[in-house]
Amino acid sequence: xxxxxxxxxxxxxxxxxxxxxxxxxxxxxxxxxxxxxxxxxxxxxxxxxxxxxxxxxxxxxxxxxxxxxxxxxxxxxxxxxxxxxxxxxxxxxxxxxxxxxxxxxxxxxxxxxxxxxxxxxxxxxxxxxxxxxxxxxxxxxxxxxxxxxxxxxxxxxxxxxxxxxxxxxxxxxxxxxxxxxxxxxxxxxxxxxxxxxxxxxxxxxxxxxxxxxxxxxxxxxxxxxxxxxxxxxxxxxxxxxxxxxxxxxxxxxxxxxxxxxxxxxxxxxxxxxxxxxxxxxxxxxxxxxxxxxxxxxxxxxxxxxxxxxxxxxxxxxxxxxxxxxxxxxxxxxxxxxxxxxxxxxxxxxxxxxxxxxxxxxxxxxxxxxxxxxxxxxxxxxxxxxxxxxxxxxxxxxxxxxxxxxxxxxxxxxxxxxxxxxxxxxxxxxxxxxxxxxxxxxxxxxxxxxxxxxxxxxxxxxxxxxxxxxxxxxxxxxxxxxxxxxxxxxxxxxxxxxxxxxxxxxxxxxxxxxxxxxxxxxxxxxxxxxxxxxxxxxxxxxxxxxxxxxxxxxxxxxxxxxxxxxxxxxxxx
Amino acid sequence: xxxxxxxxxxxxxxxxxxxxxxxxxxxxxxxxxxxxxxxxxxxxxxxxxxxxxxxxxxxxxxxxxxxxxxxxxxxxxxxxxxxxxxxxxxxxxxxxxxxxxxxxxxxxxxxxxxxxxxxxxxxxxxxxxxxxxxxxxxxxxxxxxxxxxxxxxxxxxxxxxxxxxxxxxxxxxxxxxxxxxxxxxxxxxxxxxxxxxxxxxxxxxxxxxxxxxxxxxxxxxxxxxxxxxxxxxxxxxxxxxxxxxxxxxxxxxxxxxxxxxxxxxxxxxxxxxxxxxxxxxxxxxxxxxxxx
Numbered sequence: 120x121x122x123x124x125x126x127x128x129x130x131x132x133x134x135x136x137x138x139x140x141x142x143x144x145x146x147x148x149x150x151x152x153x154x155x156x157x158x159x160x161x162x163x164x165x166x167x168x169x170x171x172x173x174x175x176x177x178x179x180x181x182x183x184x185x186x187x188x189x190x191x192x193x194x195x196x197x198x199x200x201x202x203x204x205x206x207x208x209x210x211x212x213x214x215x216x217x218x219x220x221x222x223x224x225x226x227x228x229x230x231x232x233x234x235x236x237x238x239x240x241x242x243x244x245x246x247x248x249x250x251x252x253x254x255x256x257x258x259x260x261x262x263x264x265x266x267x268x269x270x271x272x273x274x275x276x277x278x279x280x281x282x283x284x285x286x287x288x289x290x291x292x293x294x295x296x297x298x299x300x301x302x303x304x305x306x307x308x309x310x311x312x313x314x315x316x317x318x319x320x321x322x323x324x325x326x327x328x329x330x331x332x333x334x335x336x337x338x339x340x341x342x343x344x345x346x347x348x349x350x351x352x353x354x355x356x357x358x359x360x361x362x363x364x365x366x367x368x369x370x371x372x373x374x375x376x377x378x379x380x381x382x383x384x385x386x387x388x389x390x391x392x393x394x395x396x397x398x399x400x401x402x403x404x405x406x407x408x409x410x411x412x413x414x415x416x417x418x419x420x421x422x423x424x425x426x427x428x429x430x431x432x433x434x435x436x437x438x439x440x441x442x443x444x445x446x447x448x449x450x451x452x453x454x455x456x457x458x459x460x461x462x463x464x465x466x467x468x469x470x471x472x473x474x475x476x477x478x479x480x481x482x483x484x485x486x487x488x489x490x491x492x493x494x495x496x497x498x499x500x501x502x503x504x505x506x507x508x509x510x511x512x513x514x515x516x517x518x519x520x521x522x523x524x525x526x527x528x529x530x531x532x533x534x535x536x537x538x539x540x541x542x543x544x545x546x547x548x549x550x551x552x553x554x555x556x557x558x559x560x561x562x563x564x565x566x567x568x569x570x571x572x573x574x575x576x577x578x579x580x581x582x583x584x585x586x587x588x589x590x591x592x593x594x595x596x597x598x599x600x601x602x603x604x605x606x607x608x609x610x611x612x613x614x615x616x617x618x619x620x621x622x623x624x625x626x627x628x629x630x631x632x633x634x635x636x637x638x639x640x641x642x643x644x645x646x647x648x649x650x651x652x653x654x655x656x657x658x659x660x661x662x663x664x665x666x667x668x669x670x671x672x673x674x675x676x677x678x679x680x681x682x683x684x685x686x687x688x689x690x691x
Numbered sequence: 692x693x694x695x696x697x698x699x700x701x702x703x704x705x706x707x708x709x710x711x712x713x714x715x716x717x718x719x720x721x722x723x724x725x726x727x728x729x730x731x732x733x734x735x736x737x738x739x740x741x742x743x744x745x746x747x748x749x750x751x752x753x754x755x756x757x758x759x760x761x762x763x764x765x766x767x768x769x770x771x772x773x774x775x776x777x778x779x780x781x782x783x784x785x786x787x788x789x790x791x792x793x794x795x796x797x798x799x800x801x802x803x804x805x806x807x808x809x810x811x812x813x814x815x816x817x818x819x820x821x822x823x824x825x826x827x828x829x830x831x832x833x834x835x836x837x838x839x840x841x842x843x844x845x846x847x848x849x850x851x852x853x854x855x856x857x858x859x860x861x862x863x864x865x866x867x868x869x870x871x872x873x874x875x876x877x878x879x880x881x882x883x884x885x886x887x888x889x890x891x892x893x894x895x896x897x898x899x900x901x902x903x904x905x906x907x908x909x910x911x912x913x914x915x916x917x918x919x920x921x922x923x924x925x926x927x928x929x930x931x932x933x934x935x936x937x938x939x940x941x942x943x944x945x946x947x948x949x950x951x952x953x954x955x956x957x958x959x960x961x962x963x964x965x966x967x968x969x970x971x972x973x974x975x976x977x978x979x980x981x982x983x
Contacts, residue, residue: 163980170972204940207867222947232948239964240972247969290874290883291956384979391975395968403967404948405960410884410941412874420878421888421896427961518958520889529826529893626978 155378160361164251166388170244173392174237175347181234182336188224190216191286191332193325202409210288210413213328217287217408233400238280240396242428245273253473253503255490257360259483263474265357268350270471275343277428282335284406284426288328291406293414294423297322298436305456323416363489363607370488422521427514434516435462438537494563495606497556501549508548512540563609567591567602573613589613769849776846779839783820792851798824806853807844809913812906814840818915826893827916854912857928861904864933866940873934876921884954885938890917900942904935 130136142148159165192212198205200215201222220227249269252258258266281299285292300322303314319326359372367373375381399405412418425433435458444452469476477499478484493500515522516537523530570588578584591610592602610616621636623629769777780788787799794801799821802809813819817831835843848855874883882888885899894917899907911931914920921931952959 161980163976166976166980170976204866204870204937204944207865208871228948235960236964236968239960240968243964243969244972290878388975388979392972395971395975399963399968402949403963404946404951404954406956407946407948407951407954410954411956412870412878412883415874418874418878420874420883421880422882422886422955422958424957426957427964430957430961518961521955521958523889524887524895527893529891530889531892533889 154355155376157355157377157381158359158372158374159377159381159384160359160372160374162362164255165359166384167244167248167251169385169388170392171241171248172347172351173389174241174244174396175343176389177237177393177396178234178241179340181230181237182340184230185220185227185234186336188216188220188227189213189286189332191329193288193323193328198413205409205412208413211328213286213288214408214413217289221409229397229400232403232405233396235284235405236399236403237396238283239405239426239428240392242273242276242280242426245269245276246428249273250503250507254493254500255360255362256487256496256499257490258474259487260474260478261357261486262353262360263478265350265353266474267471268346268353270467272343272346272350273470274467275339275346279335279339279343280426280428282331282339286328286331286335287406287408288414289408289411290414290418290420291408291411291423293323293416294419295425295429296327296414297416298433301453301455302459305453306460307450307452307456323414358488360488360490362492363605365607367489369486372488422524424517424521430517431510431513432459432463432517434513434519434537435459437519437534438513438516438541492606492608494556494559497553497560500556501552504552505545505549509541509545512537512544516541560604562611564604566609566611567604568600569598570594570600571611571613571616573618589616589618591616770845772842772845773849775839776842776844776849779835779843780846783834784843787821792847801851802847803851804853805847805851805913806855807848808854808856808909809915810844810847811840811856812909812913812915814843815909816902816906827895830897854922856905856912857908857931861908861932862936862939864929864931864936866933866936869930869933869935869937870941872926872930873937876926877934880918882955884941886953886955899938902938904939907935907938908932 130139190212194212195209196212196215198208198210198215198218200206200219202218205218217231220231222228252266252269281295285296285299300314300318303317304310306313314322317327317330318324319330359374361367361372361374364373375384411420424430436455439454439458442454442457446452493503516533519533519537520530522528523533570590573587573589575587576584577587590598590600592600594600613619614622621640623633623636624631784799787795788802789795789799792802813828814835815833815837817833818828820834821828822831833840844856847853873885877885880888880890880896881899882896887896887898889895896918902910908931910918911921911926911934926934946954952963
């Protein structure tokens, strides 16, 4: 903005003058400058949450279009639209308007499908984003609040999705709604009253679609929007975390400023998310309600599943034994209560409380802005894998009839695989992950101590063969490295410390001249070829050369460790 | 039975109790009144038996006049198709279904009364002959030619009787009503779209995707494997034709929304969003972001 100013405080261009006029009145220059200068870490995993944000934007836009045509009413009509196999059938206005939306509104089916795909993507990207937060310890003090908000967004997202796919009043969603009604009824003491409050009477009544609609288009989105705004405000206030590495401390953030680099990236990513959702919406059919038929409580179809983010509850219901509890006085706690109310209650309570639990158990109450690599916190990583495996067993069990059918497995066997798997897979996942974490740590330590394996085999005068190791830093009299283990990535290939010539930049195709890069390399006096004359014939390679790994192999690149032989993406 | 006999209660000295219908030796009874009572009872018993016999004869006569006389025609000559069918049967079916279609315990059910509809369905879809005994016969390319299937049908129909195949346009029914009937009667196993689904213990409802009209009709008539029989009292021929019309219409219908991904709803949609959607976006952010 200041590029055209010739004198301080005196813009000369029309744009500059206009900006000055605005700033005189609104005094935005200061905050705007701070905001535009905010630094975002450039690691790819920091973009996962943004996928969720952009899916939410798509949901708002497409959802608004859908509200123009969808009518949330359960009044019965006789369908007379353009889909012949349902013409003349009694159905609710909600279902009829969904059919009209799909077949008779221009672009309606595309927008409806984009909306549904974006909803699935929204939930999936929230989960992936949360996994990143969890496994890197980004939820630790001071970011517990944002973790809580994140879990609240996840739970609200599940309810929002459920309300959304239940509204068309088709046979699949009606089956889901019937199950939800049964779940509410199964709650001891308050169940019946809660059901009457939600449905306005016995199942199904004539109110529920209208209520779901208001929840889906007004109440839950408003809360979601507010929480997302809060989530991001807290993020800006607390600043980003970052992975440990060269030059990265608890008191800085290394990356790109919001303007222009990150804004460019974010816009690009938004376009990619829009593109993927539009491609799915246009090319892959989702929730073809015309094939399901209108809801009729007398009808049900095999392979009736909820959308994937609710499917784990379907799975828990399928696995849980039919243990009804009969109490004196004609009271009864149905088996459904445990897998669909108690289990998710426990799961989400643990999820919400995890930062506090970990703080309590480890006694670590310090503020953390540097992330941890999963291998460096094996207990948390293993707990996380344990939780994931538990969840995946439930998720797959939710689809166990489809799996049984498509892979020719007995459905009974699938149920028992799920029941036994639910108990034994998580501990196995815990142990395996723990060992893998320790193994990865060991390897890092070994490289720090002995250096990188160069692949060069030498024969010593007395006949022994040794592999030449390249130490990463200064060594002691035994040739052992003196670098401390820092929880940061350790280069493990010679290429990663400039052993080969620098990788040519470009993701799909090179964006530099290979010959120019080679010339630059020679000028820099780095790499194997240039170092060859100075190489000593010892087991430890070049003790005097090579920077400390904390400075990376390539100081000229801002201290980032390089990516080695793979093509490199443009940095800026 | 004898315990309910009041006579034995009055004569405790009579030795072992006898069933009432066994003839008593004529011997002196203690009371003439009792004898007279017994004689009147015997007379009543005789008249009862006579009435029962008369009723049975009448019923039999009535049945033989009213029932179709198909049975009588079978006795004599066997048509050439039936003879060929018998040969096929004795070569490929007899080991499980028995010499006279009576079935073999633990191997194959009786074919008496299943009719040509069952034969058509089982053999035309390749389910029979069975490769091995398992939860359910899977469909596979038919072993027999259409002509051989006709011969088998003729043989089984001639010797066992049962439902016969329909003729005419099997899709001649109301489309939307067929859909409603399909969702009411078929969808709980075959799925809303006829994609099929799992049943207990390795059994399953097969996909209807490549079933032809006649196979679907024959299946409804004969109730193969785990399927119930939908006789003409449950679903009228008209309703059966409507259902077939609906199944074949939606099977042939292109998916207006794009790739159908199996038309099984949320399971394949969940798979697509993770394997295609999330994977594509991860690729996108690898492209944009840097690695550690």
